[in-house]
Amino acid sequence: MTHRLPRSSIVTSIVVLVAAAVSIAGAQTPSSTLPRTPDGKPDLSGIWQVMNTAAWDIQDHTAQKGVPAGVGVVVGGEIPYKPEALAKKRENYANRATADPESKCYLPGVPRIMYMSYPFQIFQKPNQITMLFEYVHATRPIYTNGTQHPPGHIDWWMGDSRGRWEGDTLVVDVVHFNDQTWFDRAGNFHSEQLHLVERFTPLDRDHITYEVTVEDPKVFTAPWRMSMVLYRHREPNAQLLEYECFTFDNEFHAPVPSK
Amino acid sequence: MTRPLFGGVIASVVAGAMLSAGVARIAAQGPPPPPKNPPPPGWIDPRNPPKEDPNWQPPRTPDGQPTIEGQWGQASDIITYSIEDPEAERAGHTAISGQRPMVGRPIIDPVDGKIPYQPWAVKFAAFLNAEHIKPSKLEYLDPVSRGFQEGVPRINYQGAMQIQQFPGMVLITYDYHHSYRVIPLDGRPHVGKDVKLWMGDSRGHWEGNTLVVDVANNNDQTWLQIVGGFHSDAFHLVERWTPAAPDHLVYIATIDDAKVYARPWKLRVDYRRQKVDEQWESAVWEGNRTADVVLGDSKK
Numbered sequence: 001m002t003h004r005l006p007r008s009s010i011v012t013s014i015v016v017l018v019a020a021a022v023s024i025a026g027a028q029t030p031s032s033t034l035p036r037t038p039d040g041k042p043d044l045s046g047i048w049q050v051m052n053t054a055a056w057d058i059q060d061h062t063a064q065k066g067v068p069a070g071v072g073v074v075v076g077g078e079i080p081y082k083p084e085a086l087a088k089k090r091e092n093y094a095n096r097a098t099a100d101p102e103s104k105c106y107l108p109g110v111p112r113i114m115y116m117s118y119p120f121q122i123f124q125k126p127n128q129i130t131m132l133f134e135y136v137h138a139t140r141p142i143y144t145n146g147t148q149h150p151p152g153h154i155d156w157w158m159g160d161s162r163g164r165w166e167g168d169t170l171v172v173d174v175v176h177f178n179d180q181t182w183f184d185r186a187g188n189f190h191s192e193q194l195h196l197v198e199r200f201t202p203l204d205r206d207h208i209t210y211e212v213t214v215e216d217p218k219v220f221t222a223p224w225r226m227s228m229v230l231y232r233h234r235e236p237n238a239q240l241l242e243y244e245c246f247t248f249d250n251e252f253h254a255p256v257p258s259k
Numbered sequence: 260m261t262r263p264l265f266g267g268v269i270a271s272v273v274a275g276a277m278l279s280a281g282v283a284r285i286a287a288q289g290p291p292p293p294p295k296n297p298p299p300p301g302w303i304d305p306r307n308p309p310k311e312d313p314n315w316q317p318p319r320t321p322d323g324q325p326t327i328e329g330q331w332g333q334a335s336d337i338i339t340y341s342i343e344d345p346e347a348e349r350a351g352h353t354a355i356s357g358q359r360p361m362v363g364r365p366i367i368d369p370v371d372g373k374i375p376y377q378p379w380a381v382k383f384a385a386f387l388n389a390e391h392i393k394p395s396k397l398e399y400l401d402p403v404s405r406g407f408q409e410g411v412p413r414i415n416y417q418g419a420m421q422i423q424q425f426p427g428m429v430l431i432t433y434d435y436h437h438s439y440r441v442i443p444l445d446g447r448p449h450v451g452k453d454v455k456l457w458m459g460d461s462r463g464h465w466e467g468n469t470l471v472v473d474v475a476n477n478n479d480q481t482w483l484q485i486v487g488g489f490h491s492d493a494f495h496l497v498e499r500w501t502p503a504a505p506d507h508l509v510y511i512a513t514i515d516d517a518k519v520y521a522r523p524w525k526l527r528v529d530y531r532r533q534k535v536d537e538q539w540e541s542a543v544w545e546g547n548r549t550a551d552v553v554l555g556d557s558k559k
Contacts, residue, residue: 038321045425106545121441123423123430130423130432132439137408137458139437141538156540240441242456246544247407247480 034168034202037124042168042202044122044129047233047240050210054115057186058226067185073115075225079188085219092187100185105136105245107157109181110174110196111212111226113138119233121240129163129170134240142172152176155192170200183214191218206232288371294362295346303334303529305367311503317468322426324444325468327502330421331530337363337416339403340485342526343373348486351392365416367511368525374488375521387487393553400553401485406544408457410481411474411496412512414438416528421538429463429470436543442472449475455492457481470500491518506532 035043053061053070060077063069081089092099102108108116118134127145132138142161149160155178163172174196182189199211208230215223290306303309317325338361341348346360353360364372376384390399403409409417419434429442442463449460460476474496482488494516501509508530515523 107542123425123428125423128423130430132430132432132441136544137436137438139432139439141432143537157542157545158540237447237450239443239450241450241454242458244408244457247457 033204035205037126039126041124041126041165042170043124044170044200044202044208045124047119047121047238048208048230049117049119049233050115050228051231052115052228054226054228055112055117055184058115058184058188059186061186073226073228075227079224080221082219082221085189089187089189092182092189094187096185096187100182100187101180102182102185106180107136107138109157109177110140110159110161111198111214112181112183113140113158114198114210114212114230115228118243119238119240132240135243136245137242144170149173149175153192157181159194159196168202170198172196172198172200174198189219190214190216193218200230203229206234290370291344291364291372296360296362298336298362299359301334301531302336302362303531305335305363305365305527305529308509308527308529309507311507315504317502317505320424324424324429324465325470325502326424327422327429327470327500327508328424330419330533330535331508332419332533333416334529334531335363335365335416335527336361337365337528339409339413339417342366342416342484342488343486348388363416365526365528366524367527374483375524377519377521380489380519384487384489387482387489391486397550397554399487400550401487402480402482404485404549404553406547406549407480408436408438410457410477411440411459411461412498412510412514412526412528413481413483414440414458415498415510415512419533419535420530432538434538434541436541442470449473452476455479459496468501470498472496472498472500474498489519490516493518508532 037043052073053068054073056067057070057072058074059072059079061067061070061072097103102112113120113133113135116133116135120131120133123130123132127143129142129144131140131142138158140158140161142163144163144165147162149162152175154160154176156176157178157180159174160176161172161174163170165171177190177192177194179190179192193216195215197213201209201211203209209227210230211225211227213223213225214220317327320326320328338345338349340352342365345364346362349360352358366372366374369375374384387399391401394400397405403413408414414433414435417433417435421432423430427443427445429444431440431442433439438458440458440461442461444463444465446464447462449462454460454476455478456476457478457480459474461472461474463470463472465471477490477492477494479490479492479494483490494514497513499511503509510528510530512526513523514520514526
């Protein structure tokens with residue numbers, strides 16, 4: 001990819017490449033069994049969903065009322081926060097019920113939208129992959145036509161996604177975020193300098209390994225990584241419905257009383 | 260939200276309408292007069308559309324569908340403020356805002372360009388219209404202004420869209436509010452009747468060069484225009500999407516709602532192909548303060 005990326009992304013890319021080589025080697029599947037599009041790429045089309053609790057907390061956590069316990073998705077378990085950022089994370093956690101932007105039904109950003117407890121659908125063309133999400137009808141166009149990120153910085157909730165294929169892995173570079181989304185309900189956060197490299201590697205026709213490298217020099221001391229599995233919905237009548245979060249609660253769409 | 264339109268409000272309006280049912284019905288008039296204001300260059304008048312080459316055949320997708328793929332922009336000069344009489348109903352708005360008066364009247368049947376409400380519904384529509392600038396209650400404020408999805412067909416005259424075709428599937432993604440519609444072509448039935456959706460449930464098939472889409476499972480919460488074109492959860496559409504020329508797509512929706520409209524009616528939108536390649540983010544709900552601004556004082 002010829003995008004103009006921060007210098008540190010070169011380091012990130014090397015880290016990711018090595019990591020991916022390891023993970024692909026560890027999950028060998030006969031690539032001939034994968035469904036493919038006419039241009040020979042793995043066909044990721046379909047309705048997918050995680051089976052994890054990362055949207056509540058991307059790290060190991062004990063159950064709370066309404067929150068299932070979960071094994072973390074952060075590779076190595078720890079997130080390398082800068083000291084002042086760690087303090088902010090703890091403050092976020094304490095205030096999470098109201099401070100989490102998702103509690104206001106805002107677009108949850110990437111990568112959080114990928115592991116919300118709602119299905120999403122992938123549509124695949126050679127030059128564009130479109131992801132549609134049931135949760136607040138979010139969308140992600142991922143341009144795979146060799147174009148670069150538009151010049152920025154641009155404050156977008158869902159960022160700007162540019163993809164390319166490395167063998168059977170879809171690699172997506174995402175920048176142009178605002179600083180208003182979190183990674184989870186536990187208060188893990190980022191700044192507008194968030195830069196993601198996502199890797200979608202099909203395990204077989206019904207499973208995709210989803211890995212994302214997170215980089216944000218304002219908040220973290222080093223890049224870090226999450227890894228999880230996306231599961232295909234096999235129900236013959238599966239389809240996206242709607243979760244229009246912001247229509248449910250009068251306080252949200254009513255004029256907020258100014259008191 | 261507790262069904263604002265079809266709760267006690269409707270009941271009282273119906274009761275009121277019963278008393279004056281005989282006079283509330285307004286007979287359909289002739290076609291609307293030509294626009295008073297100049298339409299924009301390239302405007303397509305739904306009542307006098309350009310004669311396209313009837314022998315032109317659209318190219319086909321690899322799986323044999325007539326292709327309607329691409330980025331399309333509305334060329335009918337429709338504004339969601341009012342689809343029935345935009346120049347008159349928006350006059351106060353354009354005077355204050357300085358915006359250009361828009362002239363599109365997409366309703367082609369009945370010929371007068373008005374929604375053919377049942378008598379009681381004429382009264383409720385007039386009530387919502389009178390409320391629209393300074394609503395006395397939140398539920399009388401346009402749902403889109405509150406940050407909700409447009410619903411079908413309103414999203415189709417809101418602005419631009421991208422159409423993509425896949426084997427057995429058509430996908431429409433709209434510029435406004437990242438709304439989307441997935442339209443299966445495989446003959447599957449609609450979802451169960453108890454599933455209600457802001458954007459409805461779409462099922463499509465091809466008839467010649469026309470994509471015919473049946474849209475059911477609509478909720479009763481969306482409006483057709485800011486001035487309050489309403490419907491019930493019996494709202495149902497049959498859309499016909501026809502490529503008429505390489506850069507011209509025609510949309511005609513037949514709309515019925517036995518609870519609200521006196522008869523089915525038709526709405527037409529024309530689209531021209533756009534040269535843009537990408538859809539960029541349109542976040543609408545995030546930080547939306549419209550309801551607060553419009554109703555602020557009256558809600559205290």
